[in-house]
Amino acid sequence: ADDPANPLTARQIQSVRQIEAAAGVLLALIEETEAFMTGGDGGGSPSLHRVDLRLALRQVCDGLEAQAREAGVTLACPPPAHGLCVMADPSQIRRIPRRLVENALRHSPGGGKVRMEMSRAEDRIVIAIHDAGMIPVGAGDDRPFRPLDGRDARGGTALGVASVQRLTERMGGALTMARNPGAGAIFSLSLPAAPAPGLASSRQAVVLYIEDNPANIALMRQAASGLGLTLHAATTGPEGLDLSRALRPDVILLDIGCRTWTAMR
Structure with missing residues (x-):
């Protein structure tokens, strides 16, 4: 829609x-x-x-x-x-x-x-x-x-x-x-009514998704592709921290499940 x-x-x-x-x-x-x-x-x-x-x-x-x-x-x-x-x-x-x-x-x-x-x-x-x-x-x-x-x-x-x-x-x-x-x-x-969304620049937004469930990652990749976003996925907390420092993403989507969130804390 x-x-x-x-x-x-x-x-x-x-x-x-x-x-x-x-x-x-x-x-x-x-x-x-x-x-x-x-x-x-x-x-x-x-x-x-x-x-x-x-x-x-x-x-x-x-x-x-x-x-x-x-x-x-x-x-x-x-x-x-x-x-x-x-x-x-x-x-x-x-x-x-x-x-x-x-x-x-x-x-x-x-x-x-x-x-x-x-x-x-x-x-x-x-x-x-x-x-x-x-x-x-x-x-x-x-x-x-x-x-x-x-x-x-x-x-x-x-x-x-x-x-x-x-x-x-x-x-x-x-x-x-x-x-x-x-x-x-x-x-x-x-x-x-909300104003039409606009992009500050022509580059693709970078999204970091920290999630240990492969099915959720696959679903998010499909959604990001349809929105024209560049998605990077990490399956552990330490990996997510490393990628966040290296990529400086526009958005971070973080699973609050125990294995991921506890490791990051």
Whole structure:
């Protein structure tokens, strides 16, 4: 999806889906644990970096697929797309769509669908999350963002949505809700689009990969080749230190497994 001129094969797409699904489940567990430990949406100023929002949403969808099946709701993630990167806090960005998708799942009836769309609007990237829940007559469009008072028929996620809104605003984004012309609601999340990446020079970037698993090295070589990177691999800590001094690489990818990391310490 990142290179329209060289699309992935069916087998490669299946492999990527499996990797993303496993990563999505792990990320969901990590983020929920972190949220529990910090007690909410976190404070302070976020550290903004370039983040692939489509990939983040794909990981969220994979992590919530089991919950959607249990609820009898179809979860329709947007297809792969090129250039939908935002400036956001990588440690926080998945919390936002995760809470919004969870909110949509809880309020969509069995047999319903939670549908997501992604688009670019000038200097913003927008995710629209459509649910199929019923909104009470007379409920205002701002009601899910108000503090939970026990009377909101859209339930106990009102506080969560308000928390997500605050987190979004700290990243320079916006979160709004509108009524779906059919039924339910549309939550629209917009974040600042990341500028196109540029290279400081025409030379290939040099990457040093310190890893003792041959299969991981082979996978990384394939990925580096597709990105036009020069990859050097070391299988032990001492070898990695020697190569890092000799090559002065632009990026070092370091396995934190015992045999490699312990040796380097």
